[in-house]
Amino acid sequence: MEFRHTLQSTTYRFESLKELLAKAAPSRSGDALAGVAALTYEERVAAQMALAEVTLKTFINEALVPYEDDEVTRLIIDEHNTSSFALISSLTVGEFRDWLLADTTTTSQLQQIAAGITPEMVAAVSKLMRNQDLISVAKKCEVVTRFRNTLGLKGHFATRLQPNHPTDDLRGIAASMIDGLLYGCGDAVIGINPASDHPATMTSLVNMLDEFRERFAIPTQTCVLCHATTTLDLVNQNTPVDLAFQSIAGTEKANKSFGIDLKLLKEVHEATLSLNRGTAGNNVMYFETGQGSALSANAHHGMDQQTCEARAYAVARKFDPLLVNSVVGFIGPEYLYDGKQITRAALEDLFCAKLLGLPMGVDVCYTNHAEADQDDMDNLVTLLGVAGCNFIMGVPGADDIMLNYQSTSFHDALYLREVLQLKHAPEFGAWLYNQGITDDQGKLLPVSNSHRLLNHIN
Amino acid sequence: MKELSHPEDAAGQWKSLRSFTDARIALGRTGNSVPLKESLHFKLAHAHARDAVYSTLSLSELTKSLTKFNLPITPLQSQINSRQEYLQRPDLGKRLNKSSADQLTSLSSPASDVAIILTDGLSAKAIHDHAFHLLDLLIPQLQSSKLQLAPLTIVEQGRVAIGDEVGFLLQAKLSLILIGERPGLSSPNSLGAYITYHPAIGLTDESRNCVSNIRPEGLSYSVASQKIFYLISESLRRKVAGVHLKDESGLIS
Structure with a gap:
């Protein structure tokens, strides 16, 4: 289908829905790299004006990647819930934007339509929204998930404690983990990115995390972020796996570049569920995503990177995850050039994922070859806190010494809790209080030299 | 028990965790923020990394x-x-x-x-x-x-x-x-x-x-x-x- 918009004497033509979406996307380096971005400021706004007139129903009828060629497209079409869609099925993309922002549109209505909207509809509407609009609607969404605690409740936010070590040294990891817990971090998950992919190392990391969590009866979950095939082996060997991790993307071909497909995800999901280790609930998957991953695998099919990213959320929601986060600034300046682009992308990712019903967090991060610094991250973390982001990372001093990038620190999380009055996951908050780490308001207390967590290692 | 609101106070047992990793742990805090000395160390490290990105092969x-x-x-x-x-x-x-x-x-x-x-x-x-x-x-x-x-x-x-x-x-x-x-x-x-x-x-x-x-x-x-x-x-x-x-x-x- 062709789309067009006329501004005075110029008529802009867009040959397909895919092209229209790409040209309507706010500017970023990755779309320019892919050759799909608008060529002028005017063309971008013309595309947005044309997109505003497109009906949501169009997205059901025009697949961006053919149904026959891509299992993610098949998943999106086959799982589309027409009764959830009924409430908004008569709207255009522009009207959908206004409806999302309306006072009369409630949190529970947003939850009702989640199964009836597709990633492409959400990507489309986000392109018509300013940062402020994205924040307003994301804040209105509430997505609650459970494993050993309750995540995503309004007024709460959580952190993934990320105690990585460049050689997977168990005591080095334990030291960072204890440090983080003493700052009140770790309610989303205690999750290690292993440096090695050696199966024996994975087993010892999983066991160490589990023994530590058991010993201190911490109401949280642990995860070693290894490849799904490795997790499957671990589960089959009866290793105490809480959560299965996997990086995912929005096309079949991009997922193939990660060495996965939907069948493998189903297998690892079912295997992990069978361990039946959750006490508060049974969300056992942890997914990471990020704009640009499809393009970097040359698997974007001519789509813009934000639309590809939203399609990854269809993959995620199929498996009822506990946690999903975009690793927004990790991929580098060829996809998101500077602090402004990273900020925009993070807000888009949060909005799209939450509207689709996902427990979305953001790894607020940048690399040393991007035009960004701590000030940009301070701004972004504040915006995400306002927007009701489910969780962020907690990395010692914001410096991940294994993955070589900067994320958010334990201190950043303290700052956000203080300025926005955000609470821990309730079960974890109670544990922190019982350990003497926080007072009854969740505020950090001075730590005694003889604290039992410190004695664990010293 | 010492109040940690002064940076010098990230001491004792807590500080000894640093012997196990190069990660930036036991930093202490002033309010909710990282003490200034550490903040400046961080900026210096970032400067070294930026310079490495622009280094060239001889x-x-x-x-x-x-x-x-x-x-x-x-x-x-x-x-x-x-x-x-x-x-x-x-x-x-x-x-x-x-x-x-x-x-x-x-x-x-x-x-x-x-x-x-x-x-x-x-x-x-x-x-x-x-x-x-x-x-x-x-x-x-x-x-x-x-x-x-x-x-x-x-x-x-x-x-x-x-x-x-x-x-x-x-x-x-x-x-x-x-x-x-x-x-x-x-x-x-x-x-x-x-x-x-x-x-x-x-x-x-x-x-x-x-x-x-x-x-x-x-x-x-x-x-x-x-x-x-x-x-x-x-x-x-x-x-x-x-x-x-x-x-x-x-x-x-």
Whole structure:
């Protein structure tokens, strides 16, 4: 289908829905790299004006990647819930934007339509929204998930404690983990990115995390972020796996570049569920995503990177995850050039994922070859806190010494809790209080030299 | 019990955690913020990393040290013309420019087992600091296993995948590319090694095995060299690489 918009004497033509979406996307380096971005400021706004007139129903009828060629497209079409869609099925993309922002549109209505909207509809509407609009609607969404605690409740936010070590040294990891817990971090998950992919190392990391969590009866979950095939082996060997991790993307071909497909995800999901280790609930998957991953695998099919990213959320929601986060600034300046682009992308990712019903967090991060610094991250973390982001990372001093990038620190999380009055996951908050780490308001207390967590290692 | 609101007070038992890791732990706090001294240390580390990103390869210096291995050395260039372009155009950093590709073709190098490629990646400093020391352990081991080595190549402004094109043109069964990794705050000069079986243009990450963080403070030269040797031997023996080949060497990682 062709789309067009006329501004005075110029008529802009867009040959397909895919092209229209790409040209309507706010500017970023990755779309320019892919050759799909608008060529002028005017063309971008013309595309947005044309997109505003497109009906949501169009997205059901025009697949961006053919149904026959891509299992993610098949998943999106086959799982589309027409009764959830009924409430908004008569709207255009522009009207959908206004409806999302309306006072009369409630949190529970947003939850009702989640199964009836597709990633492409959400990507489309986000392109018509300013940062402020994205924040307003994301804040209105509430997505609650459970494993050993309750995540995503309004007024709460959580952190993934990320105690990585460049050689997977168990005591080095334990030291960072204890440090983080003493700052009140770790309610989303205690999750290690292993440096090695050696199966024996994975087993010892999983066991160490589990023994530590058991010993201190911490109401949280642990995860070693290894490849799904490795997790499957671990589960089959009866290793105490809480959560299965996997990086995912929005096309079949991009997922193939990660060495996965939907069948493998189903297998690892079912295997992990069978361990039946959750006490508060049974969300056992942890997914990471990020704009640009499809393009970097040359698997974007001519789509813009934000639309590809939203399609990854269809993959995620199929498996009822506990946690999903975009690793927004990790991929580098060829996809998101500077602090402004990273900020925009993070807000888009949060909005799209939450509207689709996902427990979305953001790894607020940048690399040393991007035009960004701590000030940009301070701004972004504040915006995400306002927007009701489910969780962020907690990395010692914001410096991940294994993955070589900067994320958010334990201190950043303290700052956000203080300025926005955000609470821990309730079960974890109670544990922190019982350990003497926080007072009854969740505020950090001075730590005694003889604290039992410190004695664990010293 | 001491109040931690003063930076000096991150002391005692807590501070002793630092002996177990280089991570920025036991920093103390003033209010909810990092104490100023640490804040400035962080900025300095970021400055070092930024400088590493803009460091460049010295071909004369590298060639001088690599002559020890008695292998032909061929300098090459990717299609990138400037550092700014390198940062925004990974596609051009994955391919040789025409004259470099022609040069390799005209070598009509005899078929070999392993092509070793050095490229700056995001830290030329990493290549300068570590490539020679790693190869000084690895190359003798490969040679004593009777593996045929292709000429050594040094590629300016290269990405990981450029090893595939070089390995292909050199008719090597396997490519090993050493590349400067994305600098971290505590590691402006970390080296990575990527192994591809049957290198060819267009392969993606699932076709490769990676050994990363090679530097004395991270993965030592000797452990890194053993891991790489194991992966190369297994890859050639089993005729696979990437997700189908796991590191089961039993080495302490």
